[in-house]
Amino acid sequence: MIPALETRDLSKHFGALYVTQDVSLRLEPGARHALIGPNGAGKTTLINLISGALSANRGSVLLGGDDITAQSQAGRVKRGLARTFQINQLFRDLTVVENVTMPILERSGIGRNIWRRASTFSHVLDEAMALLSQLHLHGDALTPVRELPYGRQRLVEIAITLGLKPSVLLLDEPAAGVPSAESHIILDVIAALPEDIAILIIEHDMEIVFQFAKSISVLVAGNVLVEGTPEEIAENQEVRAVYLGVEADG
Amino acid sequence: MTDTPSDSGFTPDARLYFRAREGWRWAEALPWIVAIAAFFVFPDYMALGTQILIAIIFALSLDLILGYAGIVTLGHAAYFGAGAYATGMLSAHLGWGEPISAMLFGGLVGAALGFLSGWVLLRYHGLTLLMLTLATAILLMEGANAAEYWTGGFDGLVGISIWPLFNHFEYDLWGHTYYWYALAVLFCCFLVARRIVHSSFGRSLVGIKGNVNRMHAIGTPVHGKLVKIYTISAGMAGIAGGLFAESNAYVTLDVMSFARSGTVLIMLVLGGTGRLYGAFLGTVVYLVLEDELAKLSPEFWEFGIGLLLVVVVLFMRGGMLGALDDLVAWARGKGKP
Ligand SMILES: Nc1ncnc2c1ncn2[C@@H]1O[C@H](COP(=O)(O)OP(=O)(O)O)[C@@H](O)[C@H]1O
Ligand SMILES: [Mg+2]
Numbered sequence: 149m150i151p152a153l154e155t156r157d158l159s160k161h162f163g164a165l166y167v168t169q170d171v172s173l174r175l176e177p178g179a180r181h182a183l184i185g186p187n188g189a190g191k192t193t194l195i196n197l198i199s200g201a202l203s204a205n206r207g208s209v210l211l212g213g214d215d216i217t218a219q220s221q222a223g224r225v226k227r228g229l230a231r232t233f234q235i236n237q238l239f240r241d242l243t244v245v246e247n248v249t250m251p252i253l254e255r256s257g258i259g260r261n262i263w264r265r266a267s268t269f270s271h272v273l274d275e276a277m278a279l280l281s282q283l284h285l286h287g288d289a290l291t292p293v294r295e296l297p298y299g300r301q302r303l304v305e306i307a308i309t310l311g312l313k314p315s316v317l318l319l320d321e322p323a324a325g326v327p328s329a330e331s332h333i334i335l336d337v338i339a340a341l342p343e344d345i346a347i348l349i350i351e352h353d354m355e356i357v358f359q360f361a362k363s364i365s366v367l368v369a370g371n372v373l374v375e376g377t378p379e380e381i382a383e384n385q386e387v388r389a390v391y392l393g394v395e396a397d398g
Numbered sequence: 399m400t401d402t403p404s405d406s407g408f409t410p411d412a413r414l415y416f417r418a419r420e421g422w423r424w425a426e427a428l429p430w431i432v433a434i435a436a437f438f439v440f441p442d443y444m445a446l447g448t449q450i451l452i453a454i455i456f457a458l459s460l461d462l463i464l465g466y467a468g469i470v471t472l473g474h475a476a477y478f479g480a481g482a483y484a485t486g487m488l489s490a491h492l493g494w495g496e497p498i499s500a501m502l503f504g505g506l507v508g509a510a511l512g513f514l515s516g517w518v519l520l521r522y523h524g525l526t527l528l529m530l531t532l533a534t535a536i537l538l539m540e541g542a543n544a545a546e547y548w549t550g551g552f553d554g555l556v557g558i559s560i561w562p563l564f565n566h567f568e569y570d571l572w573g574h575t576y577y578w579y580a581l582a583v584l585f586c587c588f589l590v591a592r593r594i595v596h597s598s599f600g601r602s603l604v605g606i607k608g609n610v611n612r613m614h615a616i617g618t619p620v621h622g623k624l625v626k627i628y629t630i631s632a633g634m635a636g637i638a639g640g641l642f643a644e645s646n647a648y649v650t651l652d653v654m655s656f657a658r659s660g661t662v663l664i665m666l667v668l669g670g671t672g673r674l675y676g677a678f679l680g681t682v683v684y685l686v687l688e689d690e691l692a693k694l695s696p697e698f699w700e701f702g703i704g705l706l707l708v709v710v711v712l713f714m715r716g717g718m719l720g721a722l723d724d725l726v727a728w729a730r731g732k733g734k735p
Contacts (some may be wrong), residue, residue: 214713225616226404239608250616253601254602259623266420267416290415
C-alpha cells in the first residue's frame with residue numbers, strides 16, 4: 149500500500165544544534181500513530197518540517213507517494229496535509245464560526261473572491277456550522293474566541309484543521325494546557341475523527357497515547373529511538389530507561 | 399465543560415450575524431449628508447473641502463492595507479505622488495487633459511507601481527518592511543527629482559491644463575466643480591473599498607492580520623493576497639494623487655514626501671483603522687484643526703495635532719470612531735437594566 153505520509157532521512161539543524169536526525173516515518177492511510185519523547189526531543193520541529201513551516205536541511209517528505217519536499221506550506225495543505233499547533237494559533241478577535249470559515253474559504257478557493265459578499269456563500273456557513281456541531285461548539289458560534297475557556301479554544305484549533313478536510317492530520321499535543329478533568333473531551337473528539345484520515349499525534353499523557361495509538365515512535369534528541377506497537381513500546385527496556393523512567397518501573 | 403450553555407442545543411444563526419455586519423446602517427448616510435450640506439453652508443471653503451475629500455480617498459486607500467491586512471507603511475505617498483505626476487505629465491507633456499481618464503491613468507500608474515514594489519516589499523514584515531516602504535518612497539522622490547526634464551524636478555511640474563469636466567463644467571476659482579467631482583470619486587472609491595472588505599477575500603485579509611501563522615497553515619497564499627490588496631490600495635492612492643494634480647494644476651516633489659506619508663498615517667490612526675469611516679473622521683479633524691490652529695498660531699499648530707494624537711493613541715483604542723462606538727455601546731448598556 150502507498151503510505152499516506154512518509155519521511156525519509158529527514159534532518160534539520162539550527163546552527164550546531166541537531167534537532168532532527170535522519171528521521172524516517174511511515175503512516176498508512178487511516179493510521180493512528182503517536183510520536184512521543186521528552187521535552188526538546190524535536191517533536192514540534194518534525195511537524196514543522198513535514199508541514200513545510202520549516203525547510204529541512206536533508207531528506208524528503210512524501211504525501212500519498214508524491215515527493216512534496218520542494219512544495220510550499222500552502223501547496224502541501226492543498227494536497228491534504230493539515231496540522232494543529234501546540235500553542236493555539238487562532239483568530240482571537242473573530243468569532244468561533246468565523247475561525248472555522250477561514251479554512252473552508254481557502255480550501256474551496258472562495259477566499260479569492262474579491263467582490264461577492266461573504267454572507268452570500270451560504271454553503272460555506274452551513275459547512276462551518278455543521279463542523280461546529282460535530283465538535284459540540286455550535287452554541288459558541290458567535291462568541292469571540294478570546295472569550296472561550298482554554299479547553300474549548302483547543303477544540304477550535306482542531307475544528308480549523310478539519311475545515312480543510314485533510315487526508316493526513318498532524319496533532320501537536322492537542323490536550324496541552326487543558327485541565328486533566330477536561331482532556332477526555334478533546335480525546336473523544338479525536339477518537340471520533342473519520343477513520344480514513346491518517347493521524348500523527350504528539351502527546352505526553354501516556355494513558356491517551358496507549359488508548360488511541362496503534363503504533364508509536366519514540367523520539368529522543370532528534371533520533372527515532374524505537375518504533376512499534378503500544379505493547380512493544382511499553383515493554384522496551386531502552387524506552388523505559390530514557391523516557392518512561394520511574395513511571396514504568398513503579 | 400459539558401454543562402456550559404454551548405451544549406444546550408441552541409444554535410445561533412451565523413448567517414444573520416454575517417449579513418448584519420455587511421448591511422448598511424443609517425448612520426452611514428451621515429458623512430455624505432455632511433459633505434453635501436458643507437457645500438451649502440461653507441461655499442467659500444470649497445477649495446479646502448476638495449483637498450479634504452482627496453485626503454480622505456488617500457486615507458481610505460491606506461485603511462485597506464493597514465486596517466484590514468495589517469501592513470504598516472511609511473511610504474504610501476509614493477503611490478499618491480506617482481498618480482499625481484502621471485496625471486500631471488499626461489497633460490503637461492502629451493496635452494491630454496480630460497479629467498476623468500487622466501485621473502484613472504494616475505490610478506493605473508499607482509497600481510502598477512504598487513504591484514511591482516509590493517511584490518518585493520511584502521516578502522518582509524515588521525521593522526524591515528517599514529524601512530523598505532520608507533526607502534521606496536525616498537527612492538521614488540529622488541528619481542522624480544533627477545528626472546527634471548519630465549517632472550520639473552525641484553521647481554515642480556507646470557503647464558498642466560485640465561479640460562472642463564464632461565466638456566461642460568469649467569474649473570472655477572471657488573473650487574465648486576472640483577468639490578462635486580472629488581465627492582463623486584470618493585463615493586465610488588468608498589463603494590469599492592466597502593465591497594472588498596466584506597468579500598471573502600476581505601475576510602481572509604482580516605485572517606492574515608489576525609494570525610499569519612495560522613493562515614499559512616491553512617494553505618493561504620499570503621503573499622499573493624497581500625500583493626493584491628496592496629496593488630488596489632496603491633491604485634486608489636494614485637487616483638487621489640491624480641485628483642490632487644488636477645485640482646491644483648501643479649505638482650511638486652512634496653506629493654511623495656515623507657511628511658505626506660506620515661500625515662496620512664496620523665489621519666487614519668486619529669479616525670480609527672479598519673473601519674473605513676475612520677479615514678473620513680480622522681482626515682476632517684486633522685485638516686480642519688490644522689486650518690484653525692494655523693490661524694490661531696502659525697508657528698505652533700502642529701503642537702495641537704501632536705497633543706490630540708497622544709490622547710487618541712493612549713486613551714482611544716480604535717481611534718475616535720472606536721471611542722464613539724464604545725460610547726454608544728456604553729450608553730445602550732446603561733439604558734438597559
Ligand atoms: N527556530 C528555532 N531555532 C533554534 N532552535 C530551535 C528552534 N525551534 C526549536 N529549537 C530547538 O530545538 C529543540 C527541539 O524543539 P521542539 O521541536 O520544540 O521540541 P519538542 O516539541 O519535542 O518539545 C529545542 O532544543 C528547541 O530549543
Ligand atoms: Mg513541542
